[in-house]
Amino acid sequence: MTARTTKLAPATLGAALVALAACAVDARPPRPPPRPPVFAAAPPPSPKMVAVDGSYYVPVDANVKVVIPPSDLPLSDDQIARLEGAEGRWARSPELARERVRRGGFAVLTGNGRPRLGELYVALRDARVPFVITMDAMIQVAHFAIDRMLAEAESKTMTPALMALLTRVGRRLDAESAKVTTDLDVAYDAARGLVGVGRALVDPTWEPAPDLAQAISADVRAVANGGASVQVSASLGVPIDFALLAPQGALAAGDTQLGAYRAAAWLGAAPLALASRADAEGGTGDVYQARSRTRAALLLARLLQPDVDPTAAEAFDAIARPLALLRGPSDDLSPRELLALAKVAKVDVRSVEAVQNVSRIDKVRRAATRARQARILDGVPGVQVRLLGGAAAPDAEVLQAFVGSAAAAHTLPGGLDLATWLGASEARSIVREVEPDESPEYDAVLAAQLQRRPPEADRHGSLVWTGLGALSSYLGASTADGALPAASTWAWRRRKVEVALGGWATLRHDAVPFSRLPSPKSLPAAPPTSKVAPAIGFVEPHPDAIARLVALVEQAARGLVAVGAIERPPAGSVALLALDLLRACLAVALREANDEPLEAEQAQALAEMPGRLLEFEARLAPSRGGDRTLVAGVHEDRSGALRVVEVATGVVDEMFLVVREPRTGRLVLTVGASLAAHEWIEPGPPITDSAYRARLGARPLLRASWTSPYVVGPVTN
Numbered sequence: 001m002t003a004r005t006t007k008l009a010p011a012t013l014g015a016a017l018v019a020l021a022a023c024a025v026d027a028r029p030p031r032p033p034p035r036p037p038v039f040a041a042a043p044p045p046s047p048k049m050v051a052v053d054g055s056y057y058v059p060v061d062a063n064v065k066v067v068i069p070p071s072d073l074p075l076s077d078d079q080i081a082r083l084e085g086a087e088g089r090w091a092r093s094p095e096l097a098r099e100r101v102r103r104g105g106f107a108v109l110t111g112n113g114r115p116r117l118g119e120l121y122v123a124l125r126d127a128r129v130p131f132v133i134t135m136d137a138m139i140q141v142a143h144f145a146i147d148r149m150l151a152e153a154e155s156k157t158m159t160p161a162l163m164a165l166l167t168r169v170g171r172r173l174d175a176e177s178a179k180v181t182t183d184l185d186v187a188y189d190a191a192r193g194l195v196g197v198g199r200a201l202v203d204p205t206w207e208p209a210p211d212l213a214q215a216i217s218a219d220v221r222a223v224a225n226g227g228a229s230v231q232v233s234a235s236l237g238v239p240i241d242f243a244l245l246a247p248q249g250a251l252a253a254g255d256t257q258l259g260a261y262r263a264a265a266w267l268g269a270a271p272l273a274l275a276s277r278a279d280a281e282g283g284t285g286d287v288y289q290a291r292s293r294t295r296a297a298l299l300l301a302r303l304l305q306p307d308v309d310p311t312a313a314e315a316f317d318a319i320a321r322p323l324a325l326l327r328g329p330s331d332d333l334s335p336r337e338l339l340a341l342a343k344v345a346k347v348d349v350r351s352v353e354a355v356q357n358v359s360r361i362d363k364v365r366r367a368a369t370r371a372r373q374a375r376i377l378d379g380v381p382g383v384q385v386r387l388l389g390g391a392a393a394p395d396a397e398v399l400q401a402f403v404g405s406a407a408a409a410h411t412l413p414g415g416l417d418l419a420t421w422l423g424a425s426e427a428r429s430i431v432r433e434v435e436p437d438e439s440p441e442y443d444a445v446l447a448a449q450l451q452r453r454p455p456e457a458d459r460h461g462s463l464v465w466t467g468l469g470a471l472s473s474y475l476g477a478s479t480a481d482g483a484l485p486a487a488s489t490w491a492w493r494r495r496k497v498e499v500a501l502g503g504w505a506t507l508r509h510d511a512v513p514f515s516r517l518p519s520p521k522s523l524p525a526a527p528p529t530s531k532v533a534p535a536i537g538f539v540e541p542h543p544d545a546i547a548r549l550v551a552l553v554e555q556a557a558r559g560l561v562a563v564g565a566i567e568r569p570p571a572g573s574v575a576l577l578a579l580d581l582l583r584a585c586l587a588v589a590l591r592e593a594n595d596e597p598l599e600a601e602q603a604q605a606l607a608e609m610p611g612r613l614l615e616f617e618a619r620l621a622p623s624r625g626g627d628r629t630l631v632a633g634v635h636e637d638r639s640g641a642l643r644v645v646e647v648a649t650g651v652v653d654e655m656f657l658v659v660r661e662p663r664t665g666r667l668v669l670t671v672g673a674s675l676a677a678h679e680w681i682e683p684g685p686p687i688t689d690s691a692y693r694a695r696l697g698a699r700p701l702l703r704a705s706w707t708s709p710y711v712v713g714p715v716t717n
Contacts, residue, residue: 034428037276037570056325056559057460062547063587064593068482071660071667074103075485080658081668083536085129086296089656089671097656097712101669105486106494106657110703110713113651115629117673118614120652124671127611129352129537132672133609133659134498135545138585140649140675142470142549142614143506144462145578146556147516152564153322155518159202159260161318166199166263168312174209176299182356187295193235194270194387195300197223201262211692223262228686229642238273238284238292243642245269246685247516248633261514264388266317268513271332271384272297274368282382285322294365295355297385298342301335302349319388323561326557327511328462329634331374341367341686376400377638392509393464394453395504397633399645401449412637414644415501415679424475424500427492430706463556467507470548471500480541481595485667491709495674498707502677505647508632535607538659538670539588546586554581574619581605581612599643631691633686642688650676650701676703 080101082090090098093109100107114120117137124131173195177188189212196208199222208216218234222242245265251258274297275283276290281289295324306313320334333341339349345363348354355361370385375392377400377577398421399413416434419427431438458464475496481487509515539546557575560566569575584605591598598606616629631648655674658667680702695701703715 003649014397015024029075048684055460055462055466056375056556057551057554058202059556060551060554060586062479062590063545064543066594068106068480068593068595070225070482070488070661071105071485073105073485073489075658075667076102076106077201081661081666083130083668085124085127086669088670089129090669093656094712100248100491100710100712101656101658104360104489104710105484105493106492106496107657107706108653108655108708108711108713110653110676110711113653113676113700115651116614116617117628117652117675118612118617119377120673122614122656125532125607128535130538130612130668130670132538132540132659132670133588133606134540134655134657134672134674135583136502136543136652136675137500137505137613137673138582139471139506139545140542141578141581141616142553143615145553145554145575146619148508148519148574148620149556149560149569150322150510150584151516151518151567152569154260154514154516157565158319158322158553159257159514161315162198162260162263163202165315165319166202168309168315169300170195170199172301172303172309172312176352180352180643183562184295184299184352184356185290186292187299187355190236190293190296191274191299192269194267194296195229197235197268197270198263198387202259204259205349214694219266222389223266229638234627235658236270236272237289240269240270240271240291241638243685244636247688248512248686249509249630250510250517250689252517252688252690257402257516257518259566262476264514267388268386268390269703271386272300272628273382273384274333274365279365280369280382283567284382285352291358292363292366294361294368297335297338298347298349298355298361298364299352299388301339301342301385304335305339308350317335318564322560322565323388323567324648325393325559325563326463326513327391328464329388329391329677331392332384332386333368333371334389335385335387337371338368338385342370367372384387388513391462391464393508395468395508396635398449398510399590401636402445403637407551412643412681413635414645415504415634415647416497418504418664419475419497419500420446421453422472422475426490426495427475427497429490430494430497430689462512463466463552463559464507465553467510467547468553470545471503471507473543475500476544477531478542478544478593480543480589483541483592483662485658485660486626492631495710498677499675500702501582501679502649502675503649504634505630505632505677508634508647512632530605533609534603536668536670537608537716538592538607538668539585539606540672541589541592541659543586543589543593550579550582550586553582571578574616576611578616581609583611592660592662596661601637607712628640628688631687631692633682642684644682644684646680646682646686646692648692650678650679650703651696676701679704 097107097109117140121131123425137504180188193212193215196212197219199206200220214236225241226246230241231241232240238430251261272282272293274290274294276285276287277283278287303309303312304316326622342349342364345360345367347360347364395418398418402413402417416427416431420431452484459469486492561568587602588606629649631646634647635645637643653674655668655672657672659670661668703711705716708715
């Protein structure tokens with residue numbers, strides 16, 4: 001293991017996400033036209049629901065009209081207004097915390113962390129301590145909303161569609177193969193085997209046909225047991241990394257959603273490789289086998305055409321369209337892309353006999369090889385078709401570029417490598433700090449990746465892209481930085497890197513399909529609306545980033561309704577409550593940025609936020625106790641034994657933060673949530689949230705060493 005790996009595990013680096021700092025602070029777009037409804041009618045979508053690029057993304061305005069001059073640091077005790085319960089917190093805090101607040105405007109206190117945000121904020125409210133809703137909390141609220149909308153889409157639409165797709169296509173393939181007497185037998189066996197494994201995973205009561213039962217059972221066992229890192233599939237005869245099909249996210253043994261997750265993971269990993277060893281580097285098997293796999297892919301793809309099998313086509317769209325909204329298009333050739341290539345080669349796949357023509361099949365294979373290579377390396381080289389292939393997430397491409405170059409030889413990439421691509425200047429400084437012997441080619445690799453990034457207008461083709469943009473905006477300067485004395489300090493820029501790393505963990509966690517628990521059939525009713533006592537509260541003033549979080553949640557809502565994955569959520573749903581809270585946070589942040597006192601409605605909404613956060617967490621997953629710590633694998637190393645780079649959110653610590661009060665200019669000491677973020681190298685397959693939480697309970701992870709300028713408490717060496 002290299003110096004970087006040794007220094008960073010188990011709670012390594014940090015951070016975050018998309019676009020250069022220049023992009024994060026560029027001029028805001030003009031005020032957009034009236035925005036389309038967030039939750040509109042079921043498909044087909046109205047033109048008003050879809051943005052020009054078809055992404056369902058519509059920007060949210062964050063109009064800051066005032067420039068507040070920054071406060072001079074350091075601050076004296078007399079300059080820090082310690083109102084009501086804040087005086088007691090200040091007196092009981094370590095002197096190091098008070099000194100960091102004086103010098104830099106903030107400090108994070110560790111050692112008494114909680115697993116839930118709401119508990120902290122309700123305790124602050126009840127103790128009459130002025131609180132601040134931090135970006136850490138707002139990112140979690142956005143995650144609450146997206147997680148529950150995706151859970152509804154998976155349980156009510158996508159899982160039934162997955163079962164319908166596998167059942168329908170499996171029966172069609174069985175019936176067609178019984179009539180075949182030519183060399184299509186091998187192709188049909190491959191197609192039936194691929195579908196059969198998925199069908200057996202999602203429906204354990206189904207019994208495969210005798211001729212394929214042994215091979216299907218072997219692959220099902222390999223998926224269920226985690227298998228070796230890479231082994232040859234009994235059904236397809238090609239290598240598959242079964243270890244990466246292990247459960248992820250919120251799943252645990254016995255969960256009803258586990259079968260759907262495994263089936264979808266299998267269909268996303270099982271390849272029908274189109275090139276042989278003789279065709280191209282990275283090809284698999286001989287030409288005859290490659291032709292058989294190409295035929296198998298075409299036999300599957302033809303059944304997804306509405307004019308061939310409308311039932312199968314509808315079920316496939318019910319899965320593929322939400323996945324494209326979530327992650328972007330498939331990195332591998334999709335079945336329908338293969339059909340387009342076949343059409344050019346004059347293969348009429350509506351006729352099974354047309355698939356037998358050797359010369360035309362070879363034209364399809366050659367065209368596929370020329371069409372494009374997968375951008376993310378997953379252990380299966382060459383060109384292949386996957387039924388539900390994964391997307392090439394932009395952050396995954398960047399991490400791969402670093403590890404595949406001389407700039408990152410003999411180590412694994414991490415959050416700081418990604419953050420340097422995003423232009424976070426402090427992240428680049430941390431890289432130099434933790435790895436003083438970095439390759440001289442590091443910056444050349446970084447520059448090459450910067451040149452490949454698309455313009456801002458093209459960064460909303462999926463929820464992953466939009467989420468990365470929101471985190472990137474936070475990493476940059478804000479039009480409201482004058483309202484936050486800490487904003488001018490390098491320590492605050494480091495904290496933002498850690499916040500973005502935690503946000504990245506939630507984003508990658510959300511991007512794993514079928515990995516979340518469905519909502520309980522009967523949720524506790526939302527408590528009746530009642531006014532709470534007035535409270536002194538603030539929102540971390542970064543309206544640019546908050547506006548992007550609002551736009552992200554609205555894009556998810558608008559898009560999932562438009563593609564028919566969810567129905568319009570009812571009043572009181574987690575998604576709508578979370579969206580209302582984020583909009584309220586944006587309104588408060590804009591008042592702070594524009595040096596305007598809160599209106600009565602905004603002050604009331606702010607006072608209710610602690611209770612709202614507690615309510616969200618109580619309703620998300622009662623069976624898991626409301627613990628919202630989570631983990632996500634972001635990069636796999638297959639150079640030897642499997643290793644996975646994991647990022648995770650940690651416990652909720654308290655942060656002292658001085659915030660400027662609008663109009664009066666008084667500098668108020670507030671307390672808010674600071675979520676720890678962790679990164680480490682996991683030997684073996686990715687782990688689940690429950691496994692990660694068990695580790696936290698046994699041995700709490702420390703924050704990374706580079707957080708020491710603002711953390712009061714132990715950090716890693």
